[in-house]
Amino acid sequence: xxxxLPVWTIPMLLALVGIVVLVGNLGLAANxxxxxxxxxxxxxxxxxxxxxxxxxRPVSNLLALFPGHLLLLLAxxxxxxxxxxxxxxxxxxxxxxxxxxxxxxxxLRARIRSSIxxxxxAIIWADLFFxxxxxxxxxxxxxxxxxxxxxxxxxxxxxxxxxxxxRLAAKE
Numbered sequence: 666x667x668x669x670l671p672v673w674t675i676p677m678l679l680a681l682v683g684i685v686v687l688v689g690n691l692g693l694a695a696n697x698x699x700x701x702x703x704x705x706x707x708x709x710x711x712x713x714x715x716x717x718x719x720x721x722r723p724v725s726n727l728l729a730l731f732p733g734h735l736l737l738l739l740a741x742x743x744x745x746x747x748x749x750x751x752x753x754x755x756x757x758x759x760x761x762x763x764x765x766x767x768x769x770x771x772x773l774r775a776r777i778r779s780s781i782x783x784x785x786x787a788i789i790w791a792d793l794f795f796x797x798x799x800x801x802x803x804x805x806x807x808x809x810x811x812x813x814x815x816x817x818x819x820x821x822x823x824x825x826x827x828x829x830x831x832r833l834a835a836k837e
Contacts, residue, residue, distance in 0.1 A: 670714035675707045681735040689742025695751040699738065702758040706731060709762050716769065723768035723782060724834045725827065727761045727789060734758075737793065740800055754796055760789050779835035783828050790827065794820035 682703040686696050710728065734757050741750045764785040767778050798816040802809050 670710060674710065678703060678707055678710075678732065678735065681732060681739065685735065685739045685742050689739065690745065690747055691742050691751050692748045695748045695755075698755050699751060702755060703735070706758045706762065709765075713765065713769070721768045723765055724831050725786060727786075728765055731758070731761070734793065737796060737800070741796060744800070744803055750796060750799055753792060756792050757789055760785050760792075764789065775835060779831060783831040786827050786831060787824050790824055791820065794823070 682700055685691070685699060689696075691699065713728065734754070738751065738754050741747050741754065744750070764782055767773070767782050767785070771778065773781070794816055798812055801807070802812050
């Protein structure tokens with residue numbers, strides 16, 4: 666039996682992208698990049714949903730987290746001059762697709778595939794922690810040093826556990 670993609674997934678993602686483009690303060694280049702990447706992501710979700718149920722899956726299902734990533738982008742896009750942060754966010758969709766492709770289609774030795782997956786996992790989550798920290802630092806009047814320390818500690822613990830899970834999966 667094939668895993669099915671809920672019928673509302675793609676329209677919801679496209680609606681979120683539309684809201685980011687219409688409501689946000691992103692420049693033309695950032696809007697185009699976000700729209701193109703999001704449409705490509707939706708296309709990948711459609712292709713991936715047609716795969717057999719027994720096809721290999723990555724250690725973490727990062728594909729399902731994209732709506733949350735778009736909501737983070739929406740919050741970032743309401744800041745003043747958010748283009749640099751939007752370009753940093755633009756790392757997430759292609760890295761997530763490549764992360765998923767490594768388990769699904771790309772045939773490499775298990776150790777190499779696991780290493781690349783772990784690095785992509787770390788890049789994706791480090792980027793998201795950085796963006797969330799910047800969002801809070803720019804919208805709240807909290808001590809930025811404390812925010813950096815807290816997000817650094819929590820982020821390192823989160824990444825460490827994720828990398829440990831990847832290492833365990835590689836040994837199986």
